Amino acid sequence: MSGFGEMKKEFKVFLITDYEEEGEYLSRMHRRGWKFVNVTLPGIYFFEKCTPEDVVYQLDYNEEGLNHKEEYIQMFQDCGWEYLMEYVGYTYFRKPRAEMKGDEKIFCDDESRLEMLRRVFQARMFPILIIMFCLIIPQFIGLMDEQRGDRWILLILYSVLLALYTYICAKFGVHYWNLKNRLKS
Amino acid sequence: MDAHIRKVYVPMTETGFYILLCLREEMHGYGIVQKVEQLTDGDIILSPGTMYGSLSKMEKDGLICFVREEEKRKIYHITELGQEVLDLETKRIERLYRNVKEVLG
Numbered sequence: 473m474s475g476f477g478e479m480k481k482e483f484k485v486f487l488i489t490d491y492e493e494e495g496e497y498l499s500r501m502h503r504r505g506w507k508f509v510n511v512t513l514p515g516i517y518f519f520e521k522c523t524p525e526d527v528v529y530q531l532d533y534n535e536e537g538l539n540h541k542e543e544y545i546q547m548f549q550d551c552g553w554e555y556l557m558e559y560v561g562y563t564y565f566r567k568p569r570a571e572m573k574g575d576e577k578i579f580c581d582d583e584s585r586l587e588m589l590r591r592v593f594q595a596r597m598f599p600i601l602i603i604m605f606c607l608i609i610p611q612f613i614g615l616m617d618e619q620r621g622d623r624w625i626l627l628i629l630y631s632v633l634l635a636l637y638t639y640i641c642a643k644f645g646v647h648y649w650n651l652k653n654r655l656k657s
Numbered sequence: 658m659d660a661h662i663r664k665v666y667v668p669m670t671e672t673g674f675y676i677l678l679c680l681r682e683e684m685h686g687y688g689i690v691q692k693v694e695q696l697t698d699g700d701i702i703l704s705p706g707t708m709y710g711s712l713s714k715m716e717k718d719g720l721i722c723f724v725r726e727e728e729k730r731k732i733y734h735i736t737e738l739g740q741e742v743l744d745l746e747t748k749r750i751e752r753l754y755r756n757v758k759e760v761l762g
Contacts, residue, residue, distance in 0.1 A: 532706050536713050544709060546729040550687035551705040573699060578706035583670050587710050 478521040480506060485515050488596050489643040491531040491562060498529035498566070508566070511559050526569040530578040531562045533592045538563065553578065561595060586651045589644075597644055604637050658741055662718060666742050668749060672707050673715070677735055677743040680721050685730035686712055715739070 482501075486494040498508045498517075503526055506519035530553070537544035538558065545555045552571050556564040565578060579585045612630045615623050666673065675696075679689045690703045712733065715721045720739035724732045735743070 530706070534706070534709065537709055542729045543726070543731050547686050547709050548705040550730075551690060551708075553705060573702055576702060576704065578704050580702065580704040580707045581670055581672055584672070584704075584707035584710050587714075588706070 479509070480519045480521070482517045482519070483515060484517055487640055487643060488560075488592060489640060489647055491533070491592075495529040495531055498564075499527060502527040502529070502566075508556065508564070510557065511564075513560075527566050528569055528572070528576065529564065529566045531564055532578055533562050533588055533595070535561070535591065535595060548578070561592075582651055582655050586648070586655065589648055589651065593644060593648075597641070600637055600640065604634070608633055608637070658738065658745075662720075662738070662742065663745075665718070666720070667745050669742070669746055670711075671701070672703055672711050674743075674746055675701070675703070676708075676711055676715065677720065677739050677746075680733055680735040680739070681743075683724050683732050683734045685727065685732045687730065 484497065486497075501508065501517075501519055502522070503524055505522055505524040507522040508517065508529065509520050510518040512518075534544065538561075544563075548555055548565055553565040553567045556566060558564070567576065579588065608630055612627070612634065615627055615630070669677075675693045676689055679692050684692070686705070686708045690705075690708060693701050693703055712721070712731075716723060716733065719736055720742055721733045722736050724734050726732065
Protein backbone atom coordinates (compact mmCIF):
# COMPACT_ATOMS: atom_id res chain seq x y z
CA MET A 473 0.00 0.00 0.00
CA SER A 474 1.34 3.44 -0.83
CA GLY A 475 2.36 5.64 2.04
CA PHE A 476 3.14 2.75 4.33
CA GLY A 477 6.77 2.32 5.31
CA GLU A 478 7.02 6.07 5.50
CA MET A 479 8.90 7.21 8.60
CA LYS A 480 8.72 10.30 10.75
CA LYS A 481 10.88 11.71 13.54
CA GLU A 482 9.75 13.92 16.38
CA PHE A 483 11.78 15.52 19.11
CA LYS A 484 10.01 15.52 22.45
CA VAL A 485 11.18 15.99 26.02
CA PHE A 486 9.60 14.00 28.84
CA LEU A 487 10.97 14.27 32.36
CA ILE A 488 11.47 11.08 34.37
CA THR A 489 8.19 11.76 36.18
CA ASP A 490 6.26 12.10 32.90
CA TYR A 491 5.95 8.43 32.01
CA GLU A 492 2.16 8.63 31.86
CA GLU A 493 2.25 11.65 29.57
CA GLU A 494 4.78 9.85 27.38
CA GLY A 495 2.48 6.82 27.03
CA GLU A 496 -0.44 9.12 26.17
CA TYR A 497 1.67 10.86 23.54
CA LEU A 498 2.53 7.54 21.87
CA SER A 499 -1.16 6.50 21.96
CA ARG A 500 -2.15 9.81 20.39
CA MET A 501 0.39 9.32 17.60
CA HIS A 502 -0.90 5.81 16.93
CA ARG A 503 -4.49 7.09 16.72
CA ARG A 504 -3.26 9.54 14.08
CA GLY A 505 -1.67 6.73 12.08
CA TRP A 506 1.88 6.88 13.40
CA LYS A 507 3.12 3.71 15.02
CA PHE A 508 5.97 4.04 17.54
CA VAL A 509 9.16 2.33 16.40
CA ASN A 510 12.03 3.62 18.50
CA VAL A 511 13.30 6.38 20.75
CA THR A 512 16.90 7.52 21.10
CA LEU A 513 18.71 10.09 23.17
CA PRO A 514 18.11 12.93 23.72
CA GLY A 515 14.41 12.24 23.01
CA ILE A 516 13.97 11.59 19.30
CA TYR A 517 10.89 9.47 18.63
CA PHE A 518 10.68 7.43 15.44
CA PHE A 519 7.31 6.53 13.94
CA GLU A 520 6.15 4.47 10.99
CA LYS A 521 3.01 5.25 9.04
CA CYS A 522 0.19 2.82 9.84
CA THR A 523 -3.56 2.45 9.91
CA PRO A 524 -4.88 4.70 12.71
CA GLU A 525 -5.80 2.56 15.70
CA ASP A 526 -6.62 3.01 19.37
CA VAL A 527 -3.63 1.45 21.07
CA VAL A 528 -2.71 1.94 24.74
CA TYR A 529 0.99 2.57 25.41
CA GLN A 530 2.41 2.05 28.90
CA LEU A 531 5.82 2.46 30.50
CA ASP A 532 7.08 0.37 33.38
CA TYR A 533 10.17 0.95 35.48
CA ASN A 534 11.35 -2.29 37.02
CA GLU A 535 15.05 -3.06 37.38
CA GLU A 536 14.33 -6.47 38.82
CA GLY A 537 12.22 -7.23 35.77
CA LEU A 538 15.06 -6.23 33.47
CA ASN A 539 17.40 -8.52 35.39
CA HIS A 540 14.99 -11.39 34.70
CA LYS A 541 13.97 -10.14 31.32
CA GLU A 542 12.59 -13.33 29.80
CA GLU A 543 10.01 -14.09 32.48
CA TYR A 544 9.25 -10.39 32.95
CA ILE A 545 8.37 -9.91 29.29
CA GLN A 546 6.55 -13.26 29.22
CA MET A 547 4.17 -12.07 31.95
CA PHE A 548 3.24 -9.00 29.92
CA GLN A 549 2.90 -10.99 26.70
CA ASP A 550 0.63 -13.51 28.43
CA CYS A 551 -1.62 -10.59 29.37
CA GLY A 552 -1.64 -9.37 25.78
CA TRP A 553 0.91 -6.56 26.09
CA GLU A 554 3.45 -6.34 23.28
CA TYR A 555 6.98 -5.66 24.47
CA LEU A 556 8.59 -2.88 22.47
CA MET A 557 11.91 -1.76 23.91
CA GLU A 558 13.83 -0.28 26.80
CA TYR A 559 15.00 3.26 27.07
CA VAL A 560 16.83 4.79 30.05
CA GLY A 561 15.45 2.19 32.44
CA TYR A 562 11.87 2.32 31.20
CA THR A 563 10.27 -0.60 29.39
CA TYR A 564 7.67 0.19 26.72
CA PHE A 565 4.56 -1.92 26.15
CA ARG A 566 1.44 -1.55 24.03
CA LYS A 567 -1.92 -3.23 23.67
CA PRO A 568 -4.73 -2.46 21.20
CA ARG A 569 -7.89 -1.30 22.95
CA ALA A 570 -9.92 -3.70 20.81
CA GLU A 571 -8.26 -6.59 22.68
CA MET A 572 -9.09 -5.19 26.11
CA LYS A 573 -11.85 -5.97 28.50
CA GLY A 574 -12.69 -2.51 29.72
CA ASP A 575 -9.99 0.02 30.49
CA GLU A 576 -6.74 -1.87 30.96
CA LYS A 577 -3.43 -0.50 32.17
CA ILE A 578 -0.26 -2.29 33.21
CA PHE A 579 -1.09 -1.40 36.83
CA CYS A 580 -4.49 -2.13 38.30
CA ASP A 581 -4.17 -0.43 41.68
CA ASP A 582 -2.70 2.73 43.19
CA GLU A 583 -0.42 0.75 45.52
CA SER A 584 1.49 -0.66 42.59
CA ARG A 585 1.53 2.75 40.87
CA LEU A 586 3.10 4.15 44.03
CA GLU A 587 5.60 1.28 44.13
CA MET A 588 6.70 2.09 40.62
CA LEU A 589 7.13 5.76 41.51
CA ARG A 590 9.27 4.65 44.45
CA ARG A 591 11.43 2.53 42.17
CA VAL A 592 11.95 5.47 39.82
CA PHE A 593 12.74 7.71 42.78
CA GLN A 594 15.32 5.35 44.24
CA ALA A 595 17.05 4.67 40.96
CA ARG A 596 16.87 8.06 39.30
CA MET A 597 15.91 10.82 41.73
CA PHE A 598 18.18 9.85 44.56
CA PRO A 599 21.35 10.24 42.42
CA ILE A 600 20.06 13.59 41.16
CA LEU A 601 19.53 14.81 44.73
CA ILE A 602 23.06 13.74 45.68
CA ILE A 603 24.52 15.59 42.68
CA MET A 604 22.46 18.61 43.58
CA PHE A 605 23.49 18.76 47.24
CA CYS A 606 27.10 17.67 46.89
CA LEU A 607 28.09 19.40 43.68
CA ILE A 608 25.81 22.05 42.33
CA ILE A 609 24.79 23.88 45.49
CA PRO A 610 28.38 24.10 46.92
CA GLN A 611 29.69 25.20 43.50
CA PHE A 612 26.95 27.78 43.27
CA ILE A 613 27.70 29.19 46.71
CA GLY A 614 31.45 29.16 45.99
CA LEU A 615 30.95 31.10 42.79
CA MET A 616 29.02 33.86 44.52
CA ASP A 617 32.18 34.87 46.40
CA GLU A 618 34.57 34.59 43.53
CA GLN A 619 35.60 37.49 41.37
CA ARG A 620 36.30 35.58 38.18
CA GLY A 621 35.22 37.24 34.96
CA ASP A 622 33.37 34.20 33.67
CA ARG A 623 31.48 33.56 36.84
CA TRP A 624 28.24 34.96 35.47
CA ILE A 625 28.09 32.34 32.74
CA LEU A 626 28.59 29.59 35.29
CA LEU A 627 26.12 31.16 37.70
CA ILE A 628 23.48 31.25 34.99
CA LEU A 629 24.24 27.65 34.01
CA TYR A 630 23.99 26.46 37.61
CA SER A 631 20.80 28.44 38.14
CA VAL A 632 19.22 26.74 35.15
CA LEU A 633 20.31 23.32 36.45
CA LEU A 634 19.06 24.08 39.94
CA ALA A 635 15.74 25.31 38.58
CA LEU A 636 15.37 22.15 36.48
CA TYR A 637 16.21 19.82 39.36
CA THR A 638 13.91 21.69 41.69
CA TYR A 639 11.15 21.44 39.12
CA ILE A 640 11.66 17.67 38.71
CA CYS A 641 11.71 17.22 42.50
CA ALA A 642 8.51 19.22 42.83
CA LYS A 643 6.79 17.17 40.13
CA PHE A 644 7.89 14.02 41.91
CA GLY A 645 6.50 15.31 45.18
CA VAL A 646 3.13 16.27 43.70
CA HIS A 647 2.80 12.92 41.92
CA TYR A 648 3.73 11.05 45.10
CA TRP A 649 1.35 12.93 47.38
CA ASN A 650 -1.52 12.65 44.93
CA LEU A 651 -1.17 8.88 44.85
CA LYS A 652 -0.73 8.74 48.63
CA ASN A 653 -3.87 10.80 49.19
CA ARG A 654 -5.88 8.74 46.76
CA LEU A 655 -4.86 5.67 48.74
CA LYS A 656 -5.94 7.20 52.04
CA SER A 657 -9.37 8.31 50.86
CA MET B 658 5.10 -12.77 62.18
CA ASP B 659 7.16 -9.62 62.61
CA ALA B 660 5.78 -6.11 62.82
CA HIS B 661 7.01 -5.16 59.36
CA ILE B 662 5.06 -7.92 57.63
CA ARG B 663 1.95 -7.08 59.63
CA LYS B 664 2.25 -3.40 58.80
CA VAL B 665 2.78 -3.96 55.08
CA TYR B 666 0.31 -6.79 54.49
CA VAL B 667 -2.54 -6.37 56.97
CA PRO B 668 -4.87 -5.11 55.60
CA MET B 669 -3.73 -6.08 52.14
CA THR B 670 -4.59 -5.11 48.59
CA GLU B 671 -7.12 -7.06 46.60
CA THR B 672 -4.31 -8.14 44.26
CA GLY B 673 -2.22 -9.36 47.20
CA PHE B 674 -5.12 -11.26 48.69
CA TYR B 675 -5.97 -13.04 45.43
CA ILE B 676 -2.31 -13.95 44.88
CA LEU B 677 -2.12 -15.66 48.28
CA LEU B 678 -5.52 -17.28 47.82
CA CYS B 679 -4.53 -18.74 44.44
CA LEU B 680 -1.06 -19.82 45.52
CA ARG B 681 -2.32 -22.46 47.91
CA GLU B 682 -1.87 -24.37 44.66
CA GLU B 683 1.31 -24.05 42.59
CA MET B 684 0.73 -21.49 39.89
CA HIS B 685 2.45 -18.91 37.70
CA GLY B 686 1.56 -15.23 37.46
CA TYR B 687 -0.63 -15.47 34.40
CA GLY B 688 -2.36 -18.50 35.91
CA ILE B 689 -3.36 -16.27 38.84
CA VAL B 690 -4.66 -13.60 36.43
CA GLN B 691 -6.85 -16.21 34.71
CA LYS B 692 -8.05 -17.77 37.95
CA VAL B 693 -9.04 -14.38 39.39
CA GLU B 694 -10.86 -13.43 36.21
CA GLN B 695 -12.82 -16.66 36.48
CA LEU B 696 -13.51 -16.27 40.24
CA THR B 697 -14.84 -12.73 39.80
CA ASP B 698 -16.81 -13.37 36.56
CA GLY B 699 -14.44 -11.14 34.63
CA ASP B 700 -14.78 -8.15 36.99
CA ILE B 701 -11.16 -8.17 38.09
CA ILE B 702 -8.45 -8.30 35.47
CA LEU B 703 -5.10 -8.15 37.27
CA SER B 704 -2.49 -6.20 35.33
CA PRO B 705 0.98 -7.58 34.58
CA GLY B 706 2.92 -4.66 36.11
CA THR B 707 0.99 -5.00 39.35
CA MET B 708 1.35 -8.79 39.30
CA TYR B 709 5.07 -8.75 38.62
CA GLY B 710 5.73 -6.18 41.33
CA SER B 711 3.56 -7.96 43.92
CA LEU B 712 5.02 -11.39 43.23
CA SER B 713 8.63 -10.21 43.54
CA LYS B 714 7.83 -8.25 46.70
CA MET B 715 5.98 -11.17 48.30
CA GLU B 716 8.79 -13.55 47.36
CA LYS B 717 11.33 -11.21 48.94
CA ASP B 718 9.24 -10.95 52.10
CA GLY B 719 8.88 -14.74 52.28
CA LEU B 720 5.09 -14.94 51.82
CA ILE B 721 5.45 -17.05 48.71
CA CYS B 722 8.31 -19.11 47.34
CA PHE B 723 9.60 -19.92 43.90
CA VAL B 724 9.04 -23.57 43.00
CA ARG B 725 10.32 -24.00 39.43
CA GLU B 726 10.32 -22.43 36.03
CA GLU B 727 8.17 -23.64 33.14
CA GLU B 728 8.48 -22.08 29.69
CA LYS B 729 9.87 -18.80 31.00
CA ARG B 730 7.13 -18.61 33.64
CA LYS B 731 8.02 -18.72 37.33
CA ILE B 732 5.82 -20.98 39.38
CA TYR B 733 5.18 -20.06 43.01
CA HIS B 734 3.61 -21.55 46.11
CA ILE B 735 2.44 -19.99 49.37
CA THR B 736 4.74 -20.35 52.43
CA GLU B 737 3.77 -20.87 56.06
CA LEU B 738 4.14 -17.15 56.69
CA GLY B 739 2.00 -16.41 53.64
CA GLN B 740 -0.69 -18.76 54.97
CA GLU B 741 -0.60 -16.94 58.33
CA VAL B 742 -1.12 -13.61 56.59
CA LEU B 743 -3.91 -15.07 54.48
CA ASP B 744 -5.63 -16.40 57.63
CA LEU B 745 -5.36 -13.04 59.38
CA GLU B 746 -6.76 -11.27 56.36
CA THR B 747 -9.56 -13.79 55.96
CA LYS B 748 -10.59 -13.25 59.60
CA ARG B 749 -10.57 -9.48 59.07
CA ILE B 750 -12.76 -9.77 55.96
CA GLU B 751 -15.15 -12.18 57.73
CA ARG B 752 -15.56 -9.69 60.56
CA LEU B 753 -16.16 -6.91 58.04
CA TYR B 754 -18.80 -9.02 56.35
CA ARG B 755 -20.49 -9.95 59.66
CA ASN B 756 -20.56 -6.31 60.70
CA VAL B 757 -22.08 -5.18 57.43
CA LYS B 758 -24.81 -7.82 57.81
CA GLU B 759 -25.45 -6.77 61.40
CA VAL B 760 -25.64 -3.05 60.73
CA LEU B 761 -27.58 -3.22 57.48
CA GLY B 762 -29.73 -6.11 58.63
